[in-house]
Amino acid sequence: MNDHDRDTLLAAAVRLRTGGRPEEARQRLLALCAAFPADAEVAYQTARVHDVLGLEAEAVPFYERCLDGTGLSEEDRRGALLGLGSSCRVLGQYERAVEVLRGGVERFPDDGALRTFLAMALFNTGDHRESTQLLLGLLAATSEDPHVRRYRSAIEHYAGDLHETI
Structure with missing residues (x-):
């Protein structure tokens, strides 16, 4: 099979x-993975279809393969980090989910997803403080709600320390 056939x-x-x-997509993607085992894009699409089907445990090795490979676009790398972290969280691998997702946030700090x-994975590990801080910061930064926007500065301030009082 040549690259044109692969595409x-x-x-x-x-x-x-x-x-x-x-x-049906899953069956075709598994065949493509067998033909192109080092292809990061094929591995990413295979991971995604497993996620769509609720097969997170089967998705994880494909996410790992695509992230270890080369040739993945930045947008797909972003999606793969989120997919791997989310799959680990769903599987109860909370510490690993935090590690993967924290790495994703460091690489893509503008990504609210x-x-x-x-934040969800941090909640699962019991780190409710950082989880809440992340969510409050995201809410303050992205909300279009006029009432939230009115109190944006206060929300951002208290997100830093929820125990603070005036």
């Missing part, structure tokens, strides 16, 4: 996944 088959599998036929999933 055509990968695009068809992604269309199947996004078109509501994830199991990564910060949100990190």
Whole structure:
């Protein structure tokens, strides 16, 4: 199989996944992974289809493979870090989820989804303080609610130390 065939088959599998036929996409992506074991993009799409199907344990090795490989776009790398961290959290691997998601936030500090999933994983590890700080900071920074925006400075201030009183 050549690179043109790979591109055509990968695009068809992604269309199947996004078109509501994830199991068919999964079968095609597994075949592509066998043919292109070092291909990070194929591994990423295979991980994603496993997530769509609720097969997080099966998704994890594909996320790891794509993140260890080369050739993954920055947007896909962002998605793979979120997917791996989220899958680890769903599987009860909370410490690993925090590690992966924290690394994602460090690499992509503007990504609110990564910060949100990190907050969830931190909650699962019992770090409620940092979890709440992250969520309050994100709320203050991104909310379009006029009432939240009115108190943005106060929310940001108290996010730093929720025990502080005036």
